[in-house]
Amino acid sequence: MTFPAPAKTLPSPAPGPAADEGLARRLRALACTAPLHDLDVRKANLAGEYGIYAMAEVALAAIDLVTLNMDFDTGADHEQIVARLLPRVAAQAPARPAAEHERVARWVLENLINVGSVDRGFRAIYGTFGPDGVYVRRDYDFKLIEEVPYGGAVYLRTTDEAVNVLVGALDTDVTSAQIAAEVKLEVLISRGRLADAQLAAEQARYRTVQYAETLRRTLDATRRNVRAVDWLQAVPDMIAEALEHVADRYRHENAILTNIRRARDEAEEPENKRRAAELVDIVKDCIRRHTQLQSRLLDAGPLFRAEQDRQAFAAPAPRTGIDLYGQLVAPILPLPVEQARRVTDAFFAAGTGLRTPVSVRVADLVEILLTPPVEREHLGAEMPEPDLIATPDDSRFSEEQLAAATQLLDLPHDAPRRLSGLLAEARRSDPDLPYLVALLAVHAASPAVGTAYRQGEERLLFAVDDGTQLDDPEFGGADLIVGTALLDAAGMAADRAEAS
């Protein structure tokens, strides 16, 4: 139904349908920002003094975070987004308790999802003049953050509308926009303008995410039905194009990475150094996303062939059935819902099967009503107590002996000793101890330098053979020089951080 235009329809108030269409588009774009403004308006209604928080800012940050954390197949994790929002919320009101910060972050995120409504979306109403000059009020439904299922859990994704709110210019050809961003980034880095480069790199990452999202949808659709897809041309072309894109970007981003690393190492100002380090992270993330995309693309071919084997090479059936998609699903979806409902109702009535009606005796009814409901199992089955058997202690040396030997070998770094002396000293306290000392000394002949380096140890026991023969009643071989080397732990830690 439409509102009839006012009786005195002399000059049409609208300049024409085309202009009105542009108006409608802008009204819809405007509507997408409404939920953000709404947050600041409604914060007054929250129990408590929340005026200090800038809700729209938190909301935009949330959309930002979800977009950046959207993975190839899943989406962003709800808790993770809340956790990352907290520093910003906390910065807005540092005096308030952390619990309140979390409450605000959750409130904003839930309102962006619009948890309260059935559709979990927003609706804006606007009016336009149709080509016949009739004024029509229309509903515009949209979502900003939507919840998607993956592997039994619920993840968050930003919608196209939200991305458009976030960065208005993103609704463009993904590939060309990406190339432009890369070139810009390279130029900025070579000129040393890191602040601008970071902005460009972040934009490039948005585009990477968008590209992955487009491909994910396509691959999903192809997996569902082999016949739905032109496997001769369209899909191989698409995959080849995407692989080329990945290879190209990978080369490009590795080059950029080398550039920024150099910029980072050469930078003297701490601010520039920090910026460059952040850039390294962003570009690394881009590369990670590309690799993920690539492995997906390589999986697509085998999946197609398997599905084709399963679906296409079956013997033809003798009679024909109804084409459920082509003759029912496809024709009803464009119909008005009022009409489409009649068809789905008919299908439902005839296609759900039968239920045997329940008839209850009054006597049973009383019992049924009085039976307490079965409690749902929250914790699962009880874990059996593990049956532990103590293993007998069959060590050659006792803990005390080890401690004594370690103490004996705890030499000052500037005074190494001969093995023969150590053995003689050990023999005085315990006849078994020389064996352990000898063992530890031989071990130290090939010290685990790499391990000590990785674990950041400060001292290392070592043993060197200088050709002297060992003169001992129980042992033979070289009389090793045993000593302790000091390691530069702080320097090693710095090196490690650099290497990773």
Place this chain on the structure above:
Amino acid sequence: MSDHHAEHPAWSEPDTPSAPVAPATGGSVTPADAADAARLVAFGLQPKLAPARDAEYAELLRRYREEPAFGRLADAVATGLGLVVLEVSPRAGMAVAADEDSVFAVRMGDYARRTAADSADRFLHGLAHLAVAALAFPRPEDLADDGYIGRVTVNGVDAFVRQTCRRLEERAEELGENTDPASDAPGLEAAWRVYARRSATGATKDARRLAGSTTGIVGKAAAFLTDSGFLQRTGDEAGGTYRTTPRYQLQVRDMAGSSAMAELLELGVVPVSDGSATLLPPPEGDDLELAADAGLPFHA
């Protein structure tokens, strides 16, 4: 496989008197025969019961197929109860469907309470059932081939319908149509929009599926069809995976499909088909129908 004897009663109108129980084979019908015939129908009312697992069921099926008089008696019992016999065979058992006004029929209001008040919900629940069938039997051949077993997943059905809706949206945009419905006439909203704007899923406090979301609605349909003996649950991946049973194929082919088609024809929409699948790549050189970056060379 299928029993031709059963084909005819399956298509007969429920209210026309079924063939008289003539003692054609010489022997007269005894109360014991009537009890057996009713027992066979009772087996048919337990759709999850497999004939191979129950010796008595299998024996009654054999009688139905070998003794025409007994067969007609069982048909008559079924008709009297308001049931339509779809097929009687070892694979599907005594496959009966509920007649429209039968006490065994499932009513939308009992199925989902919200549907009584909300016409959008009513449509979504119906569409979920239709979409499950469409993905279980994507080609006409699949529906016709008695040996075919379809496989569906809840998330797969949702994603498929969503993709189709997205294509309609893109096409409408290309044509420059404003698809936002008039505020005072929600019934005129295009059907695909109702689906598209409903969220796919949602977090709930007790980690169950949000009932009003589209995966919730499709999941409910799949679970209900499983209780009807039409689907068998095979796993939990992708929101629940299922495979079809012979009964589901019969029900969709002989009852639901034609019933929905009749309704669609009444609306004046005549989908023309030459019996081949429509989920096909487009003909050579026809790229006009493809949305710019849909990435999905569907042709519908």
